[in-house]
Amino acid sequence: MVIDIIGAGIGGLTTAIALNQKGISTRIFEQTKKIKPVGAGIILANNAMQVYEKLGLRKEIEEQGNSISSMSITKANLSPLSKVDLSFFEKKYQVKNIAIHRAALQQILLNNLPKNTIYLNHHLTKIESNNLGNVLTFANGIKTQSSVLIGADGLQSVVRQNLFPDYKLRNAKQICWRGITTYTLPHKYRHELNEAWGKNSRFGFVQIAKNKVYWYALKSFKHDKNEFAKQHIETYFEAYSPVIKDIIFATDKEQLHTAEIADLPPIHTWYQENTCLIGDAAHAMTPNMGQGACQAIEDAYILSNYLDTYEVHTAFKEFQRVRLPKAHQVVKASWILGKIAHASHPIVRGIRNQLLRITPSSFSQKQSEQLFQLPSL
Numbered sequence: 416m417v418i419d420i421i422g423a424g425i426g427g428l429t430t431a432i433a434l435n436q437k438g439i440s441t442r443i444f445e446q447t448k449k450i451k452p453v454g455a456g457i458i459l460a461n462n463a464m465q466v467y468e469k470l471g472l473r474k475e476i477e478e479q480g481n482s483i484s485s486m487s488i489t490k491a492n493l494s495p496l497s498k499v500d501l502s503f504f505e506k507k508y509q510v511k512n513i514a515i516h517r518a519a520l521q522q523i524l525l526n527n528l529p530k531n532t533i534y535l536n537h538h539l540t541k542i543e544s545n546n547l548g549n550v551l552t553f554a555n556g557i558k559t560q561s562s563v564l565i566g567a568d569g570l571q572s573v574v575r576q577n578l579f580p581d582y583k584l585r586n587a588k589q590i591c592w593r594g595i596t597t598y599t600l601p602h603k604y605r606h607e608l609n610e611a612w613g614k615n616s617r618f619g620f621v622q623i624a625k626n627k628v629y630w631y632a633l634k635s636f637k638h639d640k641n642e643f644a645k646q647h648i649e650t651y652f653e654a655y656s657p658v659i660k661d662i663i664f665a666t667d668k669e670q671l672h673t674a675e676i677a678d679l680p681p682i683h684t685w686y687q688e689n690t691c692l693i694g695d696a697a698h699a700m701t702p703n704m705g706q707g708a709c710q711a712i713e714d715a716y717i718l719s720n721y722l723d724t725y726e727v728h729t730a731f732k733e734f735q736r737v738r739l740p741k742a743h744q745v746v747k748a749s750w751i752l753g754k755i756a757h758a759s760h761p762i763v764r765g766i767r768n769q770l771l772r773i774t775p776s777s778f779s780q781k782q783s784e785q786l787f788q789l790p791s792l
Contacts, residue, residue, distance in 0.1 A: 417442060418722070419551070419561040421539050421574050423450065425457070425517075426694030426711030427567035428524035431532060432470055433719035443528075444553070446538035450525065454517030455593035455672055456629025458483065458608060458621065461501070461787040463709040464510040466716040473510060475523050480515030481622045484606050488771060491613035493656040496771040499779045504787050514608070514621045514629060516595065539568070542577040548689050563727050564690040565718070567711070570677065572696035578687050587676040587701055587753055590640040591633045592648060596666040598628045601658065608705075611655055615759045618652055618659050630662050631702070633676065635757045645671045676701050678750060681743040686731035693718060698742040703753040706745050706786070713789065714738060720792050737790050745786070
């Protein structure tokens with residue numbers, strides 16, 4: 416059996432590695448003509464790193480990234496509001512949370528796939544079912560027969576649009592900028608993720624390698640994203656800490672990645688016959704919990720195990736049964752958190768900040784436990 420995967424993102428590549436390690440052949444069809452070292456940073460939380468430990472990739476990822484032992488929410492001036500100590504989970508699961516350049520992670524994954532696994536310049540345009548599975552049509556004119564298909568093609572998934580055309584994305588009315596810069600963080604920030612919350616905006620930063628900082632910034636808009644231009648980003652965060660302003664100043668604005676934030680309201684069917692969705696194609700979420708890629712990595716691990724254990728239809732059914740509740744919980748929590756973080760009224764922000772301060776650490780630890788625990792298979 417050969418399993419076809421649409422999309423050579425983190426989820427698609429990880430799925431292919433997991434399947435190949437079980438002796439299941441894969442083909443990955445990727446729409447870009449060349450895989451380039453692009454993208455910003457990525458935070459691989461404990462649940463994702465547990466998967467990479469099982470796949471034998473943990474050490475390599477740790478060597479190329481930076482360990483993160485705590486996560487902090489602060490006011491715009493970086494005075495603390497809430498902090499989650501991750502050392503408990505490091506000891507429990509024997510893996511660390513790692514911040515890494517997305518391109519570095521992508522290259523590690525590519526290096527662990529057999530040659531000729533990826534077919535570039537294959538932009539999927541149509542899926543037609545037949546008695547052998549599906550005929551896939553690509554924009555380059557090529558058609559190919561597929562017996563089992565996995566849609567790992569992200570937020571704007573063509574596979575999802577073919578299977579479930581009625582499902583629509585939800586716009587958060589927030590714009591996000593992501594950047595990487597050469598900058599020496601103060602020592603106390605070098606092994607933690609910090610996210611500062613202001614009025615209608617927030618700014619997160621984390622070290623991904625020595626003197627390399629990945630940062631992201633979000634701001635709410637009323638009508639459309641063109642209300643804000645990346646050339647003027649300093650002015651949008653002028654009320655923030657000098658450290659944050661320095662990070663922005665040190666960044667080449669032409670290298671910023673700009674995106675409008677959207678998610679996929681929870682959908683309750685991820686598969687149809689011999690085709691299944693994973694990652695953002697199935698459960699796209701706003702980036703407010705840093706779990707988008709992590710949930711796709713969990714998908715890869717769970718689905719590969721079930722495809723190795725059951726026939727295809729049962730494997731898809733079990734995968735959906737096990738993964739859907741957790742993924743939907745993260746989608747919902749991420750959406751709510753994004754709205755809370757962007758509160759504009761000063762009284763609401765004051766109440767929010769006070770609640771963050773008085774929330775016991777045991778509550779945060781319990782929430783993280785639910786997020787980081789992988790299911791028993």
